[in-house]
Amino acid sequence: MLLKVDSVSMSFGGLKAVNDVSLSVERGEIVGLIGPNGAGKTTLMNMIGGVYKPTSGRIFVEDVEITGLKPNKICRLGISRTFQIPRPFPDLTALANVCIGVLCGKTRPHMSYTEAMLDASHFLEFFGLFGKRNTLARDLTLYEMRALELARALATTPKLIMIDEVMAGLNPGEASKAIDLVQRMVEEYHVTILWIEHVMKVIMEATERVIVLQYGQKIASGPPREVINDPKIIDAYLGEKIA
Amino acid sequence: MIGVGFLILLPILFVNDPDYMSLITSANILAAIAIPLAWQMSGIGRMNFGPQFFVGIGGFTAALLSIHWGWGPWQTLGVVVLFSLCLGLLLSPLTTIAHGLYFSLITLILPLMFLEVTFVYNETFQGETGLYGIAPFLELDNILIEQTVLCYCSLGLMLLFLYIVDKTLRSRIGLFAAAINDEEDVADACGLNINFWKMLCFTITSVMIGIAGWFLAHHDGTFAGITYLPLPFMIKILLVVIIGGRGELYGAIVGAYFVTILERVLTVLGAVNYVIFPLILLILLFTLPEGLYGLYRKHKYREYYPTMRVRKR
Numbered sequence: 001m002l003l004k005v006d007s008v009s010m011s012f013g014g015l016k017a018v019n020d021v022s023l024s025v026e027r028g029e030i031v032g033l034i035g036p037n038g039a040g041k042t043t044l045m046n047m048i049g050g051v052y053k054p055t056s057g058r059i060f061v062e063d064v065e066i067t068g069l070k071p072n073k074i075c076r077l078g079i080s081r082t083f084q085i086p087r088p089f090p091d092l093t094a095l096a097n098v099c100i101g102v103l104c105g106k107t108r109p110h111m112s113y114t115e116a117m118l119d120a121s122h123f124l125e126f127f128g129l130f131g132k133r134n135t136l137a138r139d140l141t142l143y144e145m146r147a148l149e150l151a152r153a154l155a156t157t158p159k160l161i162m163i164d165e166v167m168a169g170l171n172p173g174e175a176s177k178a179i180d181l182v183q184r185m186v187e188e189y190h191v192t193i194l195w196i197e198h199v200m201k202v203i204m205e206a207t208e209r210v211i212v213l214q215y216g217q218k219i220a221s222g223p224p225r226e227v228i229n230d231p232k233i234i235d236a237y238l239g240e241k242i243a
Numbered sequence: 244m245i246g247v248g249f250l251i252l253l254p255i256l257f258v259n260d261p262d263y264m265s266l267i268t269s270a271n272i273l274a275a276i277a278i279p280l281a282w283q284m285s286g287i288g289r290m291n292f293g294p295q296f297f298v299g300i301g302g303f304t305a306a307l308l309s310i311h312w313g314w315g316p317w318q319t320l321g322v323v324v325l326f327s328l329c330l331g332l333l334l335s336p337l338t339t340i341a342h343g344l345y346f347s348l349i350t351l352i353l354p355l356m357f358l359e360v361t362f363v364y365n366e367t368f369q370g371e372t373g374l375y376g377i378a379p380f381l382e383l384d385n386i387l388i389e390q391t392v393l394c395y396c397s398l399g400l401m402l403l404f405l406y407i408v409d410k411t412l413r414s415r416i417g418l419f420a421a422a423i424n425d426e427e428d429v430a431d432a433c434g435l436n437i438n439f440w441k442m443l444c445f446t447i448t449s450v451m452i453g454i455a456g457w458f459l460a461h462h463d464g465t466f467a468g469i470t471y472l473p474l475p476f477m478i479k480i481l482l483v484v485i486i487g488g489r490g491e492l493y494g495a496i497v498g499a500y501f502v503t504i505l506e507r508v509l510t511v512l513g514a515v516n517y518v519i520f521p522l523i524l525l526i527l528l529f530t531l532p533e534g535l536y537g538l539y540r541k542h543k544y545r546e547y548y549p550t551m552r553v554r555k556r
Contacts, residue, residue, distance in 0.1 A: 049432060050432075051428075051432075070431065070436075071428075071431040071432045072431050072432070072433075072434050072435055072436050072437065075432060075433060075434035076434050080432075080433075081432060083429070087426055087428075087429045088426075088429075089421065089422050089425035089426055089429065089430075090425055090426075091421065091424075091425050092418075092421055092422070092425060096418060096421070099418060100418060100419070100422045100430065100433050100435065101433050101434075103415055103418070103419075104419075104430070104433045104434035104435040105433060105434040106434070113414060113415050113418075116415070152433065156433060156434055
């Protein structure tokens with residue numbers, strides 16, 4: 001088992017954003033994490049990534065406990081992520097952005113700066129951004145920024161990548177390209193994906209298993225086709241009347 | 244290289260004029276303070292509003308050791324480096340603990356507190372008059388030759404700092420500094436130990452600024468807190484960094500010469516100088532957002548376009 005989340009909860013004052021959620025992700029899986037707005041998906045991702053320390057519960061990566069570790073340590077243990085709103089290093093070029101992932105993600109004491117640049121170029125090529133390598137990240141389009149975030153995350157040589165709503169704001173053509181990129185990434189680099197997404201079509205097409213959160217609690221888990229026909233899920237998304 | 248060649252030739256042009264020679268020396272020292280500060284501001288991702296604190300630490304350490312124990316410049320240098328290093332290390336956690344404006348406020352207050360200390364312990368620091376009788380770098384019979392040599396020493400110090408910081412910023416450390424300045428949370432999520440790099444950057448640059456203070460003390464033979472610790476000197480240093488170009492090392496040299504010359508030119512206006520000087524600098528800040536050096540660099544390819552950030556959190 002690659003990732004194991006064991007009864008984690010997170011409270012912000014009186015608000016319980018995540019309540020006693022347990023889940024596990026096997027190596028090589030593409031797992032969707034879905035739920036209505038405010039369900040606690042990003043909070044859960046932030047806990048796994050080390051941004052928040054869970055109020056209670058424990059998180060393990062390959063049996064190593066990572067609860068409360070700093071984000072940089074968690075990244076070096078093999079968990080990388082992208083952000084809901086793209087957060088590249090805006091004043092740096094696309095190449096330098098990915099180079100940071102190459103140099104920081106995994107301890108490579110003998111890798112020179114030039115070698116890191118070459119490695120970063122390879123990742124940019126993979127995501128179709130090599131032509132934009134000298135463009136400042138702030139000047140990229142939304143799709144390119146999202147691809148850059150994926151490239152940067154992959155450059156850290158992770159075992160698991162957490163993708164937070166990569167489709168938000170993309171047109172259908174770009175969304176289809178983005179799904180293709182993620183699938184190629186899994187095939188060629190054998191990474192595991194934990195994918196938060198609102199676009200159900202993407203979840204249906206790309207994931208093997210989905211976990212559904214509502215009001216901070218896990219309400220369902222299973223293959224996407226089964227889960228979307230579950231009355232509880234239809235109720236959560238569309239309301240009791242339609243369910 | 245052309246610029247460095249010009250800086251080396253410049254003192255020769257004014258070899259018979261001690262006034263201009265001291266002007267060039269002042270500009271060199273100002274640049275020697277601004278160069279590490281330019282690195283610090285990107286490396287810790289925060290605005291340090293009290294760079295003159297370490298000028299004071301370096302200057303007073305050198306002055307006190309020289310006056311009380313009769314130490315020469317090379318003997319005091321080791322202690323200045325060690326003391327600045329210890330104090331830099333001690334204060335470096337501020338870069339990780341004090342978020343956003345709190346860091347800027349704390350660094351703003353530090354030199355002012357130090358200034359107060361120089362008045363409270365007047366017998367030690369001579370707060371009102373400053374310490375004098377500090378061992379000079381060299382004592383020659385010919386004042387013109389002495390000034391020329393000292394001018395080249397200041398140039399040497401500035402070029403040494405430029406070389407060190409330039410080499411550092413062209414390495415992976417520069418890339419890490421840029422990442423921290425741009426998005427430190429994201430850099431953390433990418434596996435960069437931001438606390439370590441911020442503390443390291445703050446400590447090293449503090450030592451460099453301390454060395455500039457040491458140079459000032461032995462160069463002038465006197466050192467007064469009232470000259471270097473109050474806000475006007477801080478404003479001058481920050482304007483050198485910002486006018487030269489945000490976070491641009493070579494820009495800091497352009498900025499230092501520009502500010503020093505402008506200050507000297509405006510002294511003829513007397514008291515009005517105090518209003519006109521900041522006014523001209525403010526106008527330049529708004530009209531040249533990338534600084535004077537930015538005019539030259541504007542159309543050239545760069546890997547990094549640094550932006551100074553006063554963080555909100």
